[in-house]
Amino acid sequence: GESVGLHLPTLSVQEGDNSIINCAYSNSASDYFIWYKQESGKGPQFIIDIRSNMDKRQGQRVTVLLNKTVKHLSLQIAATQPGDSAVYFCAENMPDRGSTLGRLYFGRGTQLTVWP
Amino acid sequence: GAGVSQSPSNKVTEKGKDVELRCDPISGHTALYWYRQSLGQGLEFLIYFQGNSAPDKSGLPSDRFSAERTGGSVSTLTIQRTQQEDSAVYLCASSLGWQDYGYTFGSGTRLTVV
Structure with missing residues (x-):
């Protein structure tokens, strides 16, 4: 479902450690997933995406893992830096939701x- | 333009007044989305425009909220008779269009109703 009315979970890590942020998605028909990063006072920014025909995708210092069996998505950040401090959102499409074909949840x- | 532009960046209004929030999407992006983000919380979908199709208004919380998109470009979100619970950051995003999920977000309008 959509994120309304709930406070955010938190993760604290030390600089240089690896971070893992988890997300459980809701629709087994979703075939595209994105991670966004939102820094304070700014809009969300695209980090990395993955299609359902993949299990893993790597970017620069970030890796996204997809487990379709349990509908779980994770974002791994290597050698976390203070500049990585932000709110991280996962998003999924839901192609079987009729007129809402074109938007992310x-x-x-x-x-x-x-x-530090 | 180079990015999604929203104005104003901050708006303080008195309870009961109407407000208009503006979004100028990236040139050539046919899809435009409005989301609302309350303090410390996630993204709540409001409305979605795709080209000349009828907008998806399924996320609008009440009939005090409306939005239009003129000429397939600039969009205005209007909140009538504002209430304190309307206080939030209103985010606009645009994308290339149908099933393009590469959203580009603006920096938002922080609305405070006093």
Whole structure:
């Protein structure tokens, strides 16, 4: 479902450690997933995406893993830096939702705090 | 333009007043979305425009909320008779169109109803 009315879970890590942010998605028919990063006072920014025909995709310092069996998505950030502190959202499309074919459904978000 | 532009960046209004929030999408993007984000919370979908199709208004919380998109470009979100619970950041995003999920978000309008 959509993220309404719930406070964000949090994750605190030390600089240099790896971070793993998890997301459970809701629709087994979803075939496209995106992670967004939202820094304070800014709109969400695209980080990385993955299609359902893949299990893993790597970017620069980030890796997204998709487990369709349990409808689970994770974002791994290597060597986390203070600049990675932000709220991270996962999003899925839902191609079987009729007129809402063209839009993303966002998860609750996770607040990542990186300590020096 | 180079990005999605929203105005104003901040708006303080008195309870009961009407407000208009503006979104200028990226040139050539046919899809436009409005989301609402309350303090410390996630993204709540409001409305979605795709080209000349009828908008998907399924997320509008009440009939005090409306939006239009003129000429397939600029969009205005109007909130009538504002209430304190309308206080939030209103985010606009655009994308190339049908089933293109590469949203580009604006920085939002922070609305405070006092």
